[in-house]
Amino acid sequence: QQQVKQSPQSLIVQKGGISIINCAYENTAFDYFPWYQQFPGKGPALLIAIRPDVSEKKEGRFTISFNKSAKQFSLHIMDSQPGDSATYFCAASRPGANNLFFGTGTRLTVIP
Amino acid sequence: NAGVTQTPKFRILKIGQSMTLQCTQDMNHNYMYWYRQDPGMGLKLIYYSVGAGITDKGEVPNGYNVSRSTTEDFPLRLELAAPSQTSVYFCASSLLPASGLYEQYFGPGTRLTVT
Numbered sequence: 334q335q336q337v338k339q340s341p342q343s344l345i346v347q348k349g350g351i352s353i354i355n356c357a358y359e360n361t362a363f364d365y366f367p368w369y370q371q372f373p374g375k376g377p378a379l380l381i382a383i384r385p386d387v388s389e390k391k392e393g394r395f396t397i398s399f400n401k402s403a404k405q406f407s408l409h410i411m412d413s414q415p416g417d418s419a420t421y422f423c424a425a426s427r428p429g430a431n432n433l434f435f436g437t438g439t440r441l442t443v444i445p
Numbered sequence: 446n447a448g449v450t451q452t453p454k455f456r457i458l459k460i461g462q463s464m465t466l467q468c469t470q471d472m473n474h475n476y477m478y479w480y481r482q483d484p485g486m487g488l489k490l491i492y493y494s495v496g497a498g499i500t501d502k503g504e505v506p507n508g509y510n511v512s513r514s515t516t517e518d519f520p521l522r523l524e525l526a527a528p529s530q531t532s533v534y535f536c537a538s539s540l541l542p543a544s545g546l547y548e549q550y551f552g553p554g555t556r557l558t559v560t
Contacts, residue, residue, distance in 0.1 A: 335487075342485065367548075376449070376535050376551030377488070422487060431495060431542050432478065432503060433549065435488040 336360060337425050339436030346443050352410040354439045356423035359404065363425040367433070368397065368408050371420045380421070381408075413443045447471050449552035451536050457558045458526040466521040466555050468536030476539045477519040478503075478549065479511065481532040488535065494519055495542075526559045533557070 338357045346352045356366075367382035383390045383397040383406065390397045396409040410417055420440045424433040452467045470477065475496050480488040480503075490503030494513040508530055510522040519538075523530060533556050537549040 339487070374553070376537070376553050378551065379548040426542075429542075431476065431493055431501070432490045435480075437485055437487040 335437065336434035337423055337436040339423050339439060341439060342437070343440045344442070346413045346441065348413065348415060348443055348445050350413050350443075352408075352413045352417065352441055352443070354408045354421050354423070354441070355405065356407065356425075356436050357403075357405045358425050360425070360427065361404070362427040363434075364428055365426045366397070366399065366406050367424050368395075369422045369424060369435075371422065371438075373419075377422055410441075413441075415443045415445050417441060418443050449536055449538055449550050451534075451552035451555050453555060454553070455556045457560065458523075460526060460528065460559060462526050463522070463524050464526070464557075466523075466534055466536075466557075468519045468521070468552060469517050470519075470536075470538040470550070471517065472538060472540070472550065473516060474538035474540050474550070475516070476542060477513065478537040478539075479509070479519070479521045480535045480537065481505065482535060482554075483532050491521065491534075523557075528559050531557060531559045 368380045369377035370380040371377040394411045399406045420438045423436040426433050449470045478493045479491040489505045492511040494500045533554050536552045539547045539549045541547045
């Protein structure tokens with residue numbers, strides 16, 4: 334049973350465009366929502382994270398939008414660059430948990 | 446500061462063979478994790494440890510064993526390899542639980558094929 338559902342599975346965007354990846358969850362106890370970025374042949378690395386007490390968090394070209402009532406959150410990459418080409422994972426965790434529940438991943442390709 | 450290191454990078458096993466995947470971190474992190482990554486399935490937690498001598502099962506522990514005798518090392522043991530264990534294995538560590546604002550640091554992975 335997938336605790337966090339992620340879409341799309343793959344995404345192709347032109348350089349300079351906006352990349353949008355969506356995630357949804359059911360467990361209302363989740364209170365921590367990170368996004369990880371993984372380049373080919375490497376392990377995932379934390380990109381940006383949000384708590385549900387805010388609806389948006391921005392770091393440079395990367396923004397998380399969070400909709401608590403819809404139980405959805407999304408990653409927006411503005412002015413997408415070829416160097417952003419990677420697999421992106423959303424994840425979630427709840428208080429007291431010792432682990433993260435990951436989405437299935439989105440492979441992003443940014444075309445020059 | 447090497448972070449999280451894993452050995453080997455690649456391995457091919459025959460069905461029924463055993464092996465140990467090594468993981469070491471030099472950040473003095475309490476928490477360590479083993480994940481497997483399968484295409485289209487994301488990362489699934491196999492086992493985790495909250496400190497030396499303490500381990501617990503994750504979502505997909507069957508066919509694996511772990512031990513944590515030191516803070517730095519968290520080896521993953523496959524006793525009787527099966528084709529279903531073909532995957533990429535990632536070790537990770539964090540200072541405190543993943544539910545906090547504490548980043549999980551991942552190693553580079555071990556690609557295992559069982560034939």
